[in-house]
Amino acid sequence: MRVLLASDDSGSLKEIIFNRGTxxxxxxxxxxxxxxxxxxxxxxxxxxxxxxxxxxLLLLARHSGSLELVSxxxxxxxxxxxxxxxxxxxxxELQDLISGLFDQSVLDTLSSKSKKKSKIEDQFVELYLIKxxxxxxxxxxxxxxxxxxxxxVDLHSTKISKIAxxxxxxxxxFVTLYDLDKSDKFVMAYGGEENLVxxxxxxSDFKEISDIWAxxxxxxxxxxxxxxxxxxxxxxxxxxxxxxxxxxxxTKYAQLRKYSTxxxxxxxxxxxxxxxxxxxxxxxxIIGDTSPLGNFQSSNFDELEFLxxxxxxDVYQFNGKGxxxxxxxxxxxxxxxxxxxxxxxxxxxxGLDRYVRIFDLADYKLLAKIFTGGKxxxxxxxxxxxxxxxxxxxxxxxxxxxxxxxxxVEADEDAENEDLWNKLESKKRKVSKNDI
Amino acid sequence: xxxxxxxxxxKQKRQxxxxxxxxxxxxxxxxxxxxxxxxxxxxxxxxxxxxxENVPDTIDNLRVYDETxxxxxxxxxxDFMKFFNxxxxxxxxxxxxxxxxKKAYEFANILIEVFPNxxxxxxxxxxxxxxxSEFCNNRNYTDIVIINEDKKKVTGLTFIHLPEGPxxxxxxxxxxxxxKIVGHGRPTSHIPELILNNFNTRLGKxxxxxxxxxxxxxxxFEGRQVITLHNQRDYIFFRRHRYVFxxxxxxxxxxxxxxxxMKLKRLQRGIKEETEWEHKPSMDKEKKKFNL
Numbered sequence: 001m002r003v004l005l006a007s008d009d010s011g012s013l014k015e016i017i018f019n020r021g022t023x024x025x026x027x028x029x030x031x032x033x034x035x036x037x038x039x040x041x042x043x044x045x046x047x048x049x050x051x052x053x054x055x056x057l058l059l060l061a062r063h064s065g066s067l068e069l070v071s072x073x074x075x076x077x078x079x080x081x082x083x084x085x086x087x088x089x090x091x092x093e094l095q096d097l098i099s100g101l102f103d104q105s106v107l108d109t110l111s112s113k114s115k116k117k118s119k120i121e122d123q124f125v126e127l128y129l130i131k132x133x134x135x136x137x138x139x140x141x142x143x144x145x146x147x148x149x150x151x152x153v154d155l156h157s158t159k160i161s162k163i164a165x166x167x168x169x170x171x172x173x174f175v176t177l178y179d180l181d182k183s184d185k186f187v188m189a190y191g192g193e194e195n196l197v198x199x200x201x202x203x204s205d206f207k208e209i210s211d212i213w214a215x216x217x218x219x220x221x222x223x224x225x226x227x228x229x230x231x232x233x234x235x236x237x238x239x240x241x242x243x244x245x246x247x248x249x250x251t252k253y254a255q256l257r258k259y260s261t262x263x264x265x266x267x268x269x270x271x272x273x274x275x276x277x278x279x280x281x282x283x284x285x286i287i288g289d290t291s292p293l294g295n296f297q298s299s300n301f302d303e304l305e306f307l308x309x310x311x312x313x314d315v316y317q318f319n320g321k322g323x324x325x326x327x328x329x330x331x332x333x334x335x336x337x338x339x340x341x342x343x344x345x346x347x348x349x350x351g352l353d354r355y356v357r358i359f360d361l362a363d364y365k366l367l368a369k370i371f372t373g374g375k376x377x378x379x380x381x382x383x384x385x386x387x388x389x390x391x392x393x394x395x396x397x398x399x400x401x402x403x404x405x406x407x408x409v410e411a412d413e414d415a416e417n418e419d420l421w422n423k424l425e426s427k428k429r430k431v432s433k434n435d436i
Numbered sequence: 437x438x439x440x441x442x443x444x445x446x447k448q449k450r451q452x453x454x455x456x457x458x459x460x461x462x463x464x465x466x467x468x469x470x471x472x473x474x475x476x477x478x479x480x481x482x483x484x485x486x487x488x489e490n491v492p493d494t495i496d497n498l499r500v501y502d503e504t505x506x507x508x509x510x511x512x513x514x515d516f517m518k519f520f521n522x523x524x525x526x527x528x529x530x531x532x533x534x535x536x537x538k539k540a541y542e543f544a545n546i547l548i549e550v551f552p553n554x555x556x557x558x559x560x561x562x563x564x565x566x567x568x569s570e571f572c573n574n575r576n577y578t579d580i581v582i583i584n585e586d587k588k589k590v591t592g593l594t595f596i597h598l599p600e601g602p603x604x605x606x607x608x609x610x611x612x613x614x615x616k617i618v619g620h621g622r623p624t625s626h627i628p629e630l631i632l633n634n635f636n637t638r639l640g641k642x643x644x645x646x647x648x649x650x651x652x653x654x655x656x657f658e659g660r661q662v663i664t665l666h667n668q669r670d671y672i673f674f675r676r677h678r679y680v681f682x683x684x685x686x687x688x689x690x691x692x693x694x695x696x697x698m699k700l701k702r703l704q705r706g707i708k709e710e711t712e713w714e715h716k717p718s719m720d721k722e723k724k725k726f727n728l
Binding site for chain 1: 501502503504507509510511565566569599600601638705706707708709710711712713714716718
């Protein structure tokens, strides 16, 4: 398996090559074959988001407000083949960058009103592909301060250029694109702390942005107090009618809210409290049949299952009815899971405890646990096949013994078969009455 | 040999015989030790060899493997980087929890003597931690230390590194006042030297760095005062001494006090934001696993 991760402490990109069963916490267990640091720029320039553009290109969103296009090249590594499997390592090289995408001044004014005790720092909250193209794919990068930048990547000349930039209301926790139909429309939803969900539409030339729908907060609670709004993640569901959008949001206060733009009052259709003791949730990743951007390919709210991490140490799995199904790696994770990524078969988790864990989504068994040395803010899985390990001396001896035994047994069997055939052929065939 | 193994039915006789046997055994042991000590005085290599061969099993040296030990720290030392790159001395604001009782103020008086460049501010109602940290940031404080008092006992210490965290919460126990330490000295206002012992894991290094960032890097050696923070099985022992060179070989120590023990309960990113590490009661079940 090969993963790339953003390591905060050194502000670097890390490549890790390992097999299933790797566990750095156990001395005698399998250890990763290769961990290497690339493009380190320090804590203040750490990588917020990674996007795998193609086999040889990566987009990195740095905490300094710059987007970097990085080329990668596989080089075979010289290893002692008797002890280690043969594998390729990746070399990275910066090709192009765009900087100055942050606007800290917006967040400075919002910091005093925020529930967060620390000053809000600008950072990239989203980086993903919005339009596929063989030559010039188009990406969206969104920041906490509400800057939405549309970028074009020239795959041939390995250059990035800014097509358009838009301003949305800050603070932004997510900007989710509706990618469940094949229309030319770019409908997106965004929200954040005291920033209720809004749907916006980006024109096909990416130059204009327009509001199409805005959510209202849930009604006052039973003692007549206003309920605080802080959506942290949003996922779309497939819509049954054209122009109607269904989606779920997860709030910081551990609520699951189901919305439909068809609803008369623009309020959530349903709001369910997921955790009873005031835990804070921070993410939402849907498991199962999802689009490339993680939206759910079904219109039924009750069918979905999703993962969410709290701000302490747990990763929970809930169903669409808001029922807790399980806790992932119960007790093993010791810090906030700042990154959860879901692929077809695997769940990747990394966090402030400086470990990367990989789970099998079929049975939630821990496949690998690796100490990375730095806090993890993003992970991508590049390869999921295991390397073939060279045999140890003991295994080689056993293999030779087995082969020798098999050859002896085969020779004996051949001889016996030959004898039997000879005997059968030498016997005179009895002549029956029918033959005459 | 136990008393029962002597198989003498008379209890008094049995006990007497056992006492004689024990005395004999002790005498043999003492004489063996005397001769061994004499041999080792003449040939110090023998002692080294003996000590190298007979290493007793302790919980400390049987500790569970931790991959973070002995590894180099990646990058600069994360959130403390700013302090280490700068030349400014640390500036600490000391306060208590809201509605603190006498014990908290007494402990604050002691900490004022321990921490250099510290300002004590009585905690008032109506100010949230966010506002306090903003005031401190505007006045160039590098750390906030909050004494947590509960039911007239000092139970914890919170260290908040400014401007962007992290936040540490330690449980406080085994507090011994200066007056109760026999033969204690009186501390001077010199900046002390700092000894950090056994902070080996990645988490331990972060904790060690917190204490390094609280005390200035340029101690007054003429004061001959040392603060020791010794970590053993995740308990951090705080001791303060003054040393004196009696001759070229011997060094004398005088304890200045106070004594207390800290245990890390929680480490959070930023100012009490997401948890980086938290102690769970289930961690205490595993006796040989240590986190610092």
